[in-house]
Amino acid sequence: MQVAIMSDESKDTQEVPENAEPTDAKTVEAEVASTAQPANVAAPTLPTETPSETQPEASASPGNTTADSLAETSTVAATEKPTAPATPEVPAKVAAPSAEAKAEATPSAEAKAPTADAAAKPEAAAKPAPPKAAAPPKAPASAATAGAAKPAPPAKKGPTVTEEIKDDPFIDKLKAKFPDAITETVKTFGQRIIRVNKDAYLKLCRFLHDDEDGAFTMCADLTALHWPDKTGAEFDIVANLYSVSKNQRLRVKTAIAEGEAAPSVTSIWAGANWMEREVFDMFGVKFDGHPDLRRILLPEDWPGYPLRKEYPIEYRDNEWTDKHIDYREVDYDTSLIDVKYAQRR
Amino acid sequence: MTAILSTLLLVAPQWVREYLTKEKQPNVFWSEYIVWPLIQIIVVLFIILTLVAYLVYLERKVSAFMQARLGPMRVGPWGLLQPAADGLKLLLKEDIIPIKADKAIFQLAPIIAVVAALVVLAVVPWGAGWGTIANVNIGLLFILAVSSVAVLGLVLAGWSSNSKYSLLGALRSSAQMLSYEIGMGLSIIGALMFARTLSMNGIVEAQRADGVWYFFFQPLGFLVYVICALGETNRAPFDLPEAESELVAGYHTEYSGFRWALFFMAEYTAMIVTSSIAVTLYLGGWSFPGLSLIEKSSPNLFVFLSIVIFATKVMVLIYAFMWIRWTWPRYRYDQLMEIGWKWMIPAGLANIVMTAIWYVLALPSTKASLPDFLKFFLRFNFMKDVSGRLVPTQWAGVIYFVATGFLITVPMVWALLAAINRRSNDFNLDEQRQLQFKLRRERLKKMENAEAAE
Amino acid sequence: MQSQEAIKPHETLLDAEEMVLNMGPQHPSTHGVLRVILKLDGETVTDLDCDIGYLHRGVEKIAEHDTYQMITPYWDRLDYVAAVSNDLCYVEGVEKLLQVEVPRRAQYLRVALTELQRIASHLLWLGTHAIDIGAVTVLLYCFREREEILKIFEDFIGARLTAHAFRIGGLQWDAYPEFVDRVKEFLKMMPTRIDEYETLLNSNRIWLSRTVGIGVLSAEDAINLSLTGPVLRGSGVKYDIRKAQPYAAYADFDFEIPVGENGDTYDRYLCRMAEMRQSLSIIEQALDGLPEGPVMAKVPKIIKPPVGEIYHSIEAPKGEIGVYLVSDGTGKPYRMRIRPPSYINLQALKKMSIGHLVADVVAIIGTIDIVLGEVDR
Structure with missing residues (x-):
């Protein structure tokens, strides 16, 4: 079923993978098409408009198989705007684990791995201390799933997990x-x-x-x-x-x-x-x-x-709730309370 | 109108005094049949309705103490004013009648229920002498007849509410009350054989004359009566018509405010009435050993004491009802019907037969026309003729009837019932007992294991 | 004892009409906002349909937008009478995903708390089950003892109902000094109290006739219906995750799994009663062998598990509660699926009820032991 309403936030965040790779889900595409912007316009909006807290959510919500899409997100940000000094942590935080993962991934990584590595390097240079926030010691060696462009299920995973x-x-x-x-x-x-x-x-x-x-x-x-x-x-x-x-x-x-x-x-x-x-x-x-x-x-x-x-x-309040749940505006008479407070004062 | 009122107000005290002092004046009709009964009715109604309210309080307190809590404590000391607060609340509540309900019947139903319950109070022997409102010579029959009208109120309430829960509750209650009334009617016949009267006061007097409460002659009859009374008044474990967990509130689901209170009142009044009958029939009514000593010397104190004794006995029974309610789970509908039809009615019938046999065997030789081989019993003179009424002779007769009742009737009827119900699934005693044996064995084994481990 | 075959409407000369009775969502004995639509022939149930979802909050959707720590309190509100057990499931799931080793002391305390919670949950079940069948007093007795447990919780965790007992990696606080003594006092008191309930019910004729042979499920049916917990064990299947796939510190303790024989309501009742006694023994062992040491493992403040997925399930009082976590390497789960025991056990209601009377449906709902907060999520 087509979802009619999308929040502004999700629109913004979904533009990035859309611009990066045109093989998105139809539903998203249909929605985004109306508000699509050129890639060079969309890309700078990411670090500036999206606050750092929503960044992981943003990349999660379009549902890409993540490591790669994340890497690409940061790639776009890094390559098109190489000197983004205003908010350096944003891409760094996100990119760091995936970059590390890429670095230690099995040799049969995708063709995109080099770009990820390339992305990782400038980020690592920009912010040299991300691993402390990354994950427990064993974990980063874990996984890098297949790219979104590949329709087959994720095949290659880290050896320990x-x-x-x-x-x-x-x-x-x-x-x-x-x-x-x-x-x-x-x-x-x-x-x-x-x-x-x-x-x-x-x-x-x-x-x-x-x-x-x-x-x-x-x-x-x-x-x-x-x-x-x-x-x-x-x-x-x-x-x-x-x-x-x-x-x-x-x-x-x-x-x-x-x-x-x-x-x-x-x-x-x-x-x-x-x-x-x-x-x-x-x-x-x-x-x-x-x-x-x-x-x-x-x-x-x-x-x-x-x-x-x-x-x-x-989307919890939608046309169904409009139709079935009768919201009533209750006009409370607050004058009495005010009088009481006034008297107390 | 005003003339009548002023006459009543002016003359009534005089009539009362005349009645009490037994100096009969020409105005005997008014004092005997109108004024004095009116006063009695008002007093009894006042007391009973207050009592009903406090029975609710008592029920809440009893249940609370059984359940390790305090019950109502906020209104008045120990919550003693709680009934008044509840009554006031119920009076002030909005009177809701469902849109699709049959309005006339919906409004009529609680009235039928409560009137049927209250009318019965007229013939209950609250005490000796002036403690009784109406000494009707068919008192017991009157009670059974009128109290069975109450079921009409419940059925109409369930039907007119136009709700499925109410309807199911009404159907359940009508079926239940009808079937339990049969068992109830059968169970009291044994006691009536000894009393030889249907007048409530007559039954009490008969027990005084025989020198023994009929509970000792009729243990089985008493048991069957009490169980049927529980069913008849919709008390737990037979409270299916209003089984809260199944039918929300049964026939009074849709009632609110005072109409609901009327049903409540009817239920508790019915409880008082059935307990009163049980007390009258089996527990000697207002009589008590040694009470007759003061009958001649201070008659008013005698009557007062008799009322107190009667009330005490009734309250003991009501307490037992409450005790049962807060201890046991609820029967299922089909099980309830099985108890009614497969246990209570056969037990009642068997009780009649057995009692009749013992009665005939005890007849004095002048009255009996027994076959020769049974004439053996007549030599013992278990009964004697006292002014045209047969009573058991003081020691031999009483012992004979008590012994036959307890030692022969009860086990024989029990065996009979077990034979009747041996194939019944839910009452397969054997199977259920086996289960308990099994549990006990397991527990013992566990204890042994624990001991061995130590 | 009552046959389980579906009963057809009586074919009589009079055209018997079926009545559709709508039980709930506001009904005293549907344990919440469960709506059961019954098709009745007289009072015999010929068909039944459950309508659920009145409490649906979308926890699984919310979880996709929260960090791993933020999700934990939502688990308290699933089965809100056994919040501690729910927490354990989720927290252990995430720990497995992070490959964090929880300190022994924390694990022992977790076991003690979870088993206390199991007793509390079973007490609530017993009370409501008994009140459904009409024995009102048992409820109050059960609440009396449950109160003790809740007080212990309140002093340890800070909350009575929605506890949020555990943190990812261990416990937030160590046990307060009197904790062990208080629990031991409770352990001493509880067996006599369980005896008290059993005196009231175990060999009560009415209780027996209301529960024996009601809602019979064979072992095969129970497994096929994915039932878990006491509902499954009542049918004689010895499946308890505490034994089958030990989690926390359960491998260290010695306890038995009580199973029933006939798979009826009475056996399930006996199972749960025996389970309470077993829980007491587990708590005792856990407190006796309580190791010293820290109660919290080293867990990063921002949790980002590796890409991967995990299914972790524990034995909650209602049955197997599980979490299926799919991580995409970010700080929020890609998908969190809750395996709700009540929801899945409720499926059996139809099979167990058909052919019984309305009153039995109430008893069967009671014996399944559902909590609608978990059914609807």
Whole structure:
């Protein structure tokens, strides 16, 4: 659903990635198109207009896969206005972790890595003490996800947090069973994640449920993620499965495109019923084969899907509340109070 | 009009004095049937309505003490003026009638309920002599008949409110009151066999004459009566018509202000009335051992004391009602019906049969026409004829009836009920007892384990 | 004992009409603003639909705009009768994401507080469950003991209900000097009080007939419906995250997981009662073995976790409460998903209620133990 109202702040912040890379989500594009400005005009507005506090939020709200977009944000700022002495901390704070991450990232980084590095250097020169605010000692070596231009799921991650699963007999069995469907098997913080194609999703879930080694009889959680910049794979359906008998967990992800319907797993896990309804309610993702797909937490005619990234947080008062909630101006008679105070004085 | 009023005001005190001093004057009709009863009615109504208000206070205090709290404490010392404050609040509250309600019936329903409850007070024997307002010779029948009109008030209230909760509450209450009235009616017949009268005062006098409260002759009848009375007055654990957690407030969900207060009043009055019947039938009414000693010497004190005794007995029963309410959970609707139909009614019927058997076996030989093999019992002279009325002989008869009542009737009826209900799911004694045994075993095992660990 | 098959409307000569009864959102026994739409045949429930969302605040959306520290108080307001447990889930999730090692003392204190909270939550459940079934007095008894716990909380944390007990990396303050003694006093008093409730209810005929055989769920159904917590364990499934995937310091303590047999309301009641006793034992162990040392790990003032995602769940009083955090390397989570136990357990209401009477629906809502602040989020 198209969100009609966008705040001024979000407009500003979304211009930057728009100018940097024209492959944004359609919804954002449509909105921004009307107010789009030339790149050389837009770029200087960033450091001057956006206060330093809102900077991380600004880069988060368009929902780019972050490290790169952040790096690019700072790249734009740094290259087009190399001597920005007024607010040097702003780009520095943001760019520092990503720059560090880039520096220590695996060699198979994207083609954009050099620019990120290039961006990092002048920033580091401008403000030499950012690491103290960056992250705990181990962390910065962590991750740099794939660029927004690449529609495929994030593939390369830092060695300490995310790694390929090796020597896991069950995962190997899965891979053997679904050789083409499983595109990714990683381990992060000791938690196993597999990514599967949409077409094989239901089959795989059925297998996970029925298989003796898996026995994932419980769907502990099912939710979605919104990546507006990944064209063609805007949503990730994330199912956290648990096996009571084997005491093991597995996270299954599948990507679907905007407007596409995800396969429903309610036929396998009845407990997924309300979770899928919630995903439908909050993200607008439809589920094929769901017995009772209605909105669950919000009213049926609520505008938009709140957990999508383009949905502004200020949109709590909208046309629905105008229509259904009757605000009344109450004219309190404060004269009496004044008299009392006057007397007291 | 003014003439009548002035006559009443001028002459009434004289009539009262005449009545009290038993010097009957020619104006006996006025004093006997109009003025004195009017005074009695006003006094009783005043006392009862105040009592109802304070019963609410008592209920709140009793529940508070049972629940480790203080209850009303703010209005007056120990919250003693709370009922007055509540009454005032209820009077001043907005009288809300739902738009879609049937207005006439909606307004009529609480009146029916409260009138049916209050009329009954006329025949309750509050005390000896002038303590009774109307000594009707069918008093008990009158009470049963009139108090069953009260259900009409509840049904109409539920129906006219045009609310589903009210309707469900009304349906529940009508079904419940009807079925429990049967058990109630059956349970009192045993006591009536001994009393041989329906007059409330007559029943008390009969117990004085027999020298024993009918509770000892009729333990089962008393039990069934009390349980049915709980059901009849919609008290916990049978308070389904107004089950707060299910039906919000049942039949009076839509009522507010004084109309609601009328229902409340009716409920508590019904509580007093049913307790009064229980006291009259089974606990000797206003009589008390040794009370008759002062009957001749100071009759007014005697009457006063009898009223106090009656009130005390009633309050003890009401306290028991409250105790039950604040201790036990609530039955479900189908379970309630099962208790009514599968336990109370068979128990009442069996009680009649058993009592009748014991009664016939105890008849004096002049009155009995028994088969030969039962004539054995007649030699004991358990009953004697006192001025045309059969009473148990002072020791042998009383012991015989008490023993049969407690030792034979109760276990036999219990066995009968268990046989009737052996297939009933929710009352499968065996299964529930097994569960308790199991729990106990587990607890014991745990204790043993703990000991072994030490 | 009552059969679980769906009952069809009676086919009688008279055309039996079904009544739709709207229970809630303002109703004494829906534990908040839950609206249950019942289809009744007489008083038998033939169909049921839950309407929720009256308390929806959009916590997950708000979290995307707040820093990691700012989110914690929102968790207090999910399951507001078990705020401490909620905090533990979120705080541990973030700590895992940051790979921060929490000091032992903090972990032990966390366990003690969480288990106290579990007792408090179960007490509130017991009271409301009993009042739903009509035993009013139990509620007040439970509140009497819960008050003690809340007083301990108030002195430790500074708040009674929405505690905000933990900070990312440990605790804000160390325990006050009398804390251990006060909790031990409570531990000494509590078992007799639990006996008191059990005297009132355990073998009460009415309580038995209202709970035994009501809302039966088989183990398979319970797992398939993703139920967790006592609702699952009442059906005989021995799944408790404290044992299955120990978090905080639970691996150090010795305790049992009480499970039921029949999966009915009564077994769930017994489970929770036994759980309270187990919690007492855990608290005792935690206090006895309370290590010395700091209560706060070194955590940067501005928290920026590495890019990555984590799912962390703990055993809250209501069941498995989980957090799914996706970090994009900035100071605010890219997405925070709350796995709400009440919300997911509430799904079972329909399956458990159909075929029972209206009064049983009330008992079943009570036995699921929902808190609408968490259902609606």
